[in-house]
Amino acid sequence: MRGSSLAMKGAVLLVAVFVVFKFVAPLVTAPLPMSLIWLYLFLTTVGIVVYGTLSSESTEALLGPIFRFLGGDGLNGVAKFARLAVLVLVPLLVGGQTYSELVPSSQPPAENRTIHPAPPGEFVGLTNPVPNTPENVMMGKGLFAAFCSPCHGPKFNGNGPASDGFNPPPANFVDPGTIAQLQESYLFWRIKKGGVGLNVEGHPWKSAMPRWEVELPDDWIWKIIMAEYAGSGQKPGTWE
């Protein structure tokens, strides 16, 4: 890069930023939305322009090659062809972008789903009043088999025979991202109040979870919670 113009360095930097956020970042995190990538590219461009216009020399180094390329004087061979391609492609890209912004979407609106909304205050910090004994865990597993396994599955993985029609699907307790991150009191809230008990931030409120307080006494629910942790090989989350 030594000896190359500031304009060329800026172009390489923009391409590098795009490649990193579009293709490298998804290797370690969720894919970034294009709107965010465009924002990063915009900020990079602003940085290049600010840096490149700090002095008259740097301004010439940044803009000179661009103006000479656009003017076309003295260009030949590949450079001449590249200039023609840029001049043709830019208006077509602008037209294409305008079209894609206006064309009706064929996909439903994205639904931001809050996986673990904050529980109501009355369900925060409750401790399981049922002793964690082998007998109680065994009874909990029996209750789980009778009431919960049709959806959450006999292996606690959300793959029950009654799960297929529901969106979102029943929770997979074996996944370390579910009950392992939650306290027992949180599960008590979700089991007792069900899908219709979700609070305002718990959108999109499509859970099929029954409101088990209608059918099960509290101590059965606590035993089911113990069984869910024991059966899935997880431990309840704690404040420590």
Add this chain to the structure above:
Amino acid sequence: MVGMPSRHARLAVLAAAVAVLWGTPVLAQETVVVRVKLIQGEVPTDPTAPIWNTIPATEFPMSPQVHWPKRILQVTVKSIKVRGVHNTKQIAFLLEYADPTQDPADAAALEFMVGDKKAHFAHGQPMAQVEGGPVNIWYWRNDAPGAADMNAQGFGTLKKQAQQDVQAKGVWKDEKTKVRFKERKLIPRKDAKGESAKDPKTGDPLFDEETKVVEQDATGVWRVVFTRALTTTDPNDAQFQLGTFPNIAFAVWDGKKLESGDLKESGSQKAVTSWWYFNAEPPTNYSIYFYGLIAVVVAAGLEYVIIRKVRKGQPA
């Protein structure tokens, strides 16, 4: 050293792989949206109308209704195929599902949200902390003519509307079809000695789970068409705008009479889905192409101005 397989052998392996993949049943929906196609002329009210064969179907797996007692854990209908058409005034949905017997109490229903408020798919059951809205239910039953246009906002609130706007017609045919569903098996795990493996902590027997999508032959198919105007004057109705994505849910009852005299499925004992979407295709909007062309012209004009100034030595 093993030599490279011949070209014919490689082609045979490739063909076999393609055949296997091609023939593997897949249950996941191609899309979560029922594409309601725009057609010319009247929307079909007959479930056997030839036009339905030209409309792509979206298949949704179904579950037993578990949200509310009384519930059952086995239902007859494992999945439902849905097609939709509209002509900018009327909309029609065709439900197609396998049911081996035609019974008077066989029934099907569509459900929509009314107004802008979210509604729970289980009959618009009130939510504890979210102000939900009612649902509009279109109900068809084999032994009743037409359809019932109903509202609900919670269990036990189902009520027929004063203004009935929905029509429906069902046809059962004794024809062969394919039913796809997930088959799950728990297989006892064996230890090195071939005996039942047990959890070292609890002593519980260990199982492995095998889940696969299977496709089975079935005989007997219901096709039910629901039709209604896209918009009505009834404030209790769901209203549909072209190009939007309203929620839609489905329910089906196998009304077979058991030896006990009870119906196999009735009331809250039914096959259901939770909310999915449909999209009524809007007419082609040619102004989009015009605006795209304007953008091309403006961008090209801007290029011309910049290049002209650059060549004159007056950077823009």
